[in-house]
Amino acid sequence: MHLHNSARHLGIAIGALALVGASWEATAQAYFAGKTMELAVSRGSGGSQDRICRFMASHLERMLAGGPRIVVKNRKGGTGVVATNWLYSQAPKDGTALGCFLPVRNYQAFFSGTAKKRGLVADMTKLVPVAGTPVVAVSYVRADIGSGIKGPKDLKGAPAFKTGGQSITNTKDITFRAVFDLAGIAYDYKTGYQDSSDAWAAVLRGEVHHHSSGLPHFMKVVLPTGVKTGKVTPIYYDSGIVVPGLEPAVPTAEFIRMHGGKPEGPLWSLYQTSRAWRVIYLPPGVPETVVAEIEAAFAAMLGDKAFIDAHRKSYTVFPAWVAGRKALDRQLVSAYRALGPSLVKFRKDYIDKARR
Amino acid sequence: MPVLDAALAGIGALFLWPAIGYLLLGISIGIVVGILPGLGGLSAVAMLLPFSFLLDAYSAMAFLMGVYAVTTTADTIASVLLGVPGTSGSQATILDGYPMARKGEAGRAFGAAYTVSMAGGVAGGVLVVASLPLVRELVLSVGSPEFFMLGVFGLLLVGALSGGSPLRGIVVVLFALALAMVGTSPQEGLPRYTFGEAYLLDGIKIVPVVLGLFALPELLDLFVHRTSISRAALESARDMKEGVLDALRHWWLALRSICIGVYVGMIPGLGATIVDWMAYGHAVQSEKNPERFGSGDVRGVIAPEAANNALKGGALVPTLAIGVPGNAPMALFLVALTTHGISPGPDIMGNRLDVLFALVGALVIANVVAAGLLLVATPYLARIAQIRGTIIVAVVVVAALMGAWMSTHSMGDWIVLMVFGVVGYAMKRWGWPRAPIALGLVLGPLLERYLHLSINVYGFEWLMRPVVLVIFALAVWALYAQFRRDYRRGRR
The missing domain is CATH 3.40.190.150 (Bordetella uptake gene, domain 1)
Incomplete structure (x- = not known):
């Protein structure tokens, strides 16, 4: 009898717990329901x-x-x-x-x-x-600068090229200026393009030689119509890690080191807080x-x-x-x-x- | 793939299930979106884009093109009947479309608009294919200096949009250019004349301005006079046929407007907001009896409606050929294409010509089907103009508020609507031209951006670029022709 009662109590307790559990789960599930x-x-x-x-x-x-x-x-x-x-x-x-x-x-x-x-x-x-x-942005330059740009190393000693930005205070503009300055690469800064499509058209017609596009724009537009046709060369991308498929471009810090610069100091901090x-x-x-x-x-x-x-x-x-x-x-x-x-x-x- | 085989494969695929079903569904959605003021092709395509990823490439292209192609056909309904632009591409249509409705000629306006919209859409599609071999050079020949000079050329339309008071028009457009300075400066990225208001950081939005300037004064008029929109008897079926015949009679104007639409579409950055004003201004500048424009002249409907549909074909060209979207919705088409593994440039122009023809085919079919459906519906739609004004007022208020709200979804849109409603009412009452405000607001940012870039990139050598000189010469000639005509009219 005692055992029977205990079993009954245990059963009730388990049932109650199950009910509480179920209602708890239902409450959690129901919070966003409807x-x-x-x-x-x-x-x-x-x-x-x-x-x-x-x-x-x-x-x-x-x-x-x-x-x-x-x-x-x-x-x-x-x-x-x-x-x-x-x-x-x-x-x-x-x-x-x-x-x-x-x-x-x-x-x-x-x-x-x-x-x-x-x-x-x-x-x-x-x-x-x-x-x-x-947000990963990929920098690319026209392949016909100087004696030709086939990879990021070729920018060393290349004549100053025109960069195409969106506005002086735009974060993308600040980051690519900082990267070029840290790497000691000469450039002629032009800005005011409405967006990456506008700047990409300017690169295609030779009005400027460089732009930095967000990854989707780069992968879907610049890569098939510019990189694969030999018109532009990707040089670096804003990332601390290697992103496959962006070669010959390299991560920013590597690009800076490749050109004899050091990714440190206030300019590097500015770059990092502008990303x-x-x-x-x-x-x-x-x-x-x-x-x-x-x-x-x-x-x-x-x-x-x-x-x-x-x-x-x-x-x-x-x-x-x-x-x-x-x-x-x-x-x-x-x-x-x-x-x-x-x-x-x-x-x-x-x-x-x-x-x- | 040989061109003919690709054309047959691409267009043929549109008639297979499920592509044809998605095309018709897209057309239906596009018509609804076009009718509702404030919603446009861009919003609709943006909302439906994720759904298109689930479809096969042909169905996705058919669906999205169906939506996008017909919004500027269906937008005529709100522009003509309510004086509220259905989309940003039909702002100029209200200048003569709404007065036509008031004269009891809504059916005629629809007949003409749908006929030229269809022609514009079809011609745009055909011109896409014809111009593809030349497009690269054509698009890339237009740089920042040429953009600036095109803006100057557009600004000269102010004379045509001033309704016989060019001096007042110039004052108004200068005021609008000053208004266009409000917002974040394009080069510095710093706030300008925003008075700490976050709403103003992106500048004054064109849609609430146009709704305030044109829709609210008419609304007040309807409310005060308690009449229907149309003060004439209904003869919509006969009027509709008359409108179709008008489109045929003015075929030369329609063709010129189509060319304006296609070329503006091909030049990335100009877009739908400007094309209807350019075509309208061109019609007033070049047609006989320009004084009739603005008071219900069917030519004032034909020009913008032909151009805004033709623009869509033109915008496809740089998008597909070099991956530079002709306008904002084209950027979404680019996403749809690439998501289906089709890249712009050599890939689509060489390996996937069938998809290119499917896009063009969908554009043409959508324009024909939508125009046909709307022509059938015209006799019923035109009856709206006969409904009592007090009822229409409520509809227009909702439409205007909704249209304005779609700009940024903030109270600022309604404040701009109300402020420009008061300005518009005052301007209408004292005979000041309202259209140059829209012109100045559209062109102001473009002029500023490209003047700065021209000087920054080219120094003053930009003034000697051949295309700049040609556009400048055309602008001077257009100005001279305008003055000569005004002078002769004055003497008469």
Whole structure:
């Protein structure tokens, strides 16, 4: 009888635990079930930023338990300020609003004390980064400079060539100027092209000789129509690691060393704090369990075969995304914290030098 | 692959299942997108692009081209009936399209617009194929100095868009050029005249401005007079045939406008926002009785509608030939192509000519099908012009607010809409031309960017470049012709 009762109690206890477990799981699953989430994109529709954010949204929908619907909204304006301000101060704090930004200029403004001038109200350290990827840009030059450029080493001793940029304060302009200056390569800086397509056309018609394109533009346009036809040669790319398929281009630090320079000092710090990232954020104040669930969904996505295959198909490379606050804080936010007063002044002087 | 075989393979594939189904689905979506003000081909293609990755190459191209090709055919409905541009490519259509609707000639405007839209789309497709061997040299002959001079040439259209008051037109366009300076400077990347407002960092958006200038004053008019849009009796079916005949009668204007559309499309960076104004300005400059424009002249519908559809064929050319997108939606087509393993340049021009012909075929078929469907629907659509004004006002308010909101999804869009609504009402009331504001806002950034680049890259040698000199000579000649005509008209 006693045993029978004990068994009955044990059964009830197991049943209760199972019920609690089931309801706990159901609650966790149910959090996003039937919910409509918004992913705010900081640029207009159709651009590379818009495309990759939509791509990530479609896979996040699949990975989040409960299968929520994610609506992508283009909140463009002020090169990301409008969307960032919205996420920080107006977006719901329940995990249903995310932002997909290129935040480098906002970090620079925030850590260099020029946020107000830029109209930025967001505290960039309070936004919660849940996933991010470094933006890899590939530098290429016309192959007909001097006696011909077949690889990055051939730039040594080549006559000064015209670089084509987008604006004096553009992060891509600052990074390629810094790389050439660190490597001691002579160049004639021209800027003002609307985007990489505009600059690519200028390279093709010989108006300028160099440009630095984002990886998707390089792989899908420059590689087939420029590199394979012998019109341009890739020379280096912004990455700390070797990216297969970009040969003869080499990673930045190697390129600098190849030409007798050293990747160190304030100019190297400026280069590193000017490199762009794409980051997906949650606003401050989202419950910890919800943040953790979204982080877990991104972490699972990075190992998901369907995501990896789709990424390779769309962007021709293996996804280099990083998931989780800790990793992103280490790689991203802490790097921008280096923008102390002396580096801010160095940056300003470096930009002014180009203006002169 | 021989050219004829490739053409047969590419176009033939469009008629096989499921490609034909996706083409028709794309056309249907494109018509809906074109009708809704504010949404355009770019937004639609951007939203549907990920879906196209799941399809085979032919189906994907048919689907996306179906959507993109017909938005500038269907956008005429809002432009003519509501005075609200359906897309950024039909802003100039409202100048004569809406007055035609008010005269009870909406059916005629539709008949003419759909006929030339179809012709523009088909001719654009044919010209793509014809110009491919020359395209590389043609596109690459236009550098920053030539872009700047084309902008100057476009600016001279101000006389044509000033409705007989060139001096007022010049004042207005200068005001608009000053407005175009608001935002982030293209070379420095620094804020300019933004007063700390993040909304203004990207400059003043053209769509809320045009909606405010043109749609809101008409709305007030409808509300105050409590009439229908059309103050004349409905004869839409007969009017539609008249419109088709108008298009045939003015074939020479349509052809010139198609050429403008194709060439502007081929030059990366100019795009849809400017092509309708260029074609409209050209029509006013070159046609007899220019004083009739702006008061419901069918030629004012024919020119922009022929050009904005022809532009799409033109924009395909640099996209496919050298990987430089002719406009923003073409950048998305490039993504779709490369995702399906087809690269621009030698790959598509040599190995995958079948895909090139599939794209051109889809463009042509979409234009013909959409124009046919919309012509059939015209008698019913034209009835909207007879609906009581108080009902239409509500629709136009929603359309204008929605159209403006689509620019950046922020309150700033509505503030700009309202401010320019007041400005537009005042300008209409006191007889100041409104179209030069749009011209100045479109051309201002282009002029600034390319003047800076011309001087920066070439010094003052850019002034001696042959193509620059030719465009300059054409501009001087156009200015002289305008003055001579105004002088003669004044004497008469």
